[in-house]
Amino acid sequence: MTKPTRFLILFVLLILVVDAALIVPIMLSQPSKTAGLESVEEAWQLIINNYVDKDKLDLKKLSDGAIRGMLEALGDPYSAYYDAGEYREIREVNIEGSYGGIGAVVGIRDGQLLVIAPIEDTPAKRAGIKPRDRILKIDGESTEGMSLTEAAYKIQGEPGTQVTLKILHVDEEEPVILVITREVIKVDSVFSEIREDGIAYIQVTFFSERTSTEIVAALKEVLAQNITGIILDLRDNPGGPVGSAVTVASQFLEEGIVLYALNSNGEKQTWSVESGGLATDQPLVVLVNGSSASASEVVAGALQDYERGVIVGTQTFGKGSINLLKELSDGSAVYITMGRWFTPDGRQIEGQGLTPDMVIDMTDDDIAQGKDPQLDRAVEYLKSQL
Secondary structure, X not given: OOOOOOOOOOOOOOOXXXXXXXXXXXXXXXXXXXXXXXXXHHHHHHHHHHOOOHHHOOHHHHHHHHHHHHHHHOOOOOOEEEOHHHHHHHHHHHHHOEEEEOOEEEEEEOOEEEEEEEOOOOHHHHOOOOOOOEEEEEOOEEOOOOOHHHHHHHHOOOOOOEEEEEEEOOOOOOOEEEEEEOEEEEOOOEEEEEOOOOEEEEEEOOOOOOHHHHHHHHHHHHHOOOOOEEEEEOOXXXXXXXXXXXXXXXXXXXXOXXXXXXXXXXXXXXXXXXXXXXXXXXXXXXXXXXXXXXXXXXXXXXXXXXXXXXXXXXXXXXXXXXXEEEEOOOOOEEEEEEEEEEOOOOOEOOOOOOOOOEEOOOOHHHHHOOOOHHHHHHHHHHHHOO
């Protein structure tokens, strides 16, 4: 596997997905299951019985709208509703690792839709989109109040179709209109190489269901050679399934827990280190930055708490919510925040992020000149351990 550009990254969600079985809500102090539903039923029956154009009623559309409205009313940018078609596309992306889009990873900070990073050699990068650009409108629709998942879905679409974005570039005052043609965006999650100095460089660009297999393969490949240390690059990594994060962290840990979560009732669920880690002894540096989020923060937080590796870079994003993506009976799905996760030592990441052991900035000038002071510091540290 070859090393990609540092900005290669996932497509859409800054998520940490868990199965419903992982956190089972207790029934103490729960609101009534039917509280508030009486008026919903009344409104439904009023429409069914009295709407003037009964023959034009689309009950499925009404149902979708009701569920979507409930999710939007939560005011949570990480909760959303997907109809059957939307959810099918999301599943295909997660499994196949490709999608139709522009190649820009988005996030929400202070209620604003921001570009975390454009992927190299994609429409977004070629259109001049930069990290920290604000997306003000998508196809003429304001992004104010729009959830992250809704925005990402609107930006994606069939290859060959166009999306119009109103962008406020970072450090500029006047927005610009960009009309971008979508392409097939193919995204791999793990890349590795052995540097000339004998240090193994492994980059995890995002977490998918395939990442667990990919990280094991990458480590087996580099460990078969005479390496002097490992750099695990999690910069610009927006996250993904918690199971993959646990597997990645477990490759570097012998025992303990990787993270724990608390739901709204304070019930605790822990994820233990998986046995058989491949790289539990090698000197390790983990690179992070402000776009390292969710599952990448799980990995970095666990390795930092156990002092397994030195964390180098800048403060991470601070996405520490547990989200459930649950398919409904009609093929649609609900994506909802159901808890907060914590590092093994009990640090909450939501809204705070992780502070590296060595804080090293990387400026726009560094990037423009092809410099990487964070990677340079990681290499310097590993060489000092020899």
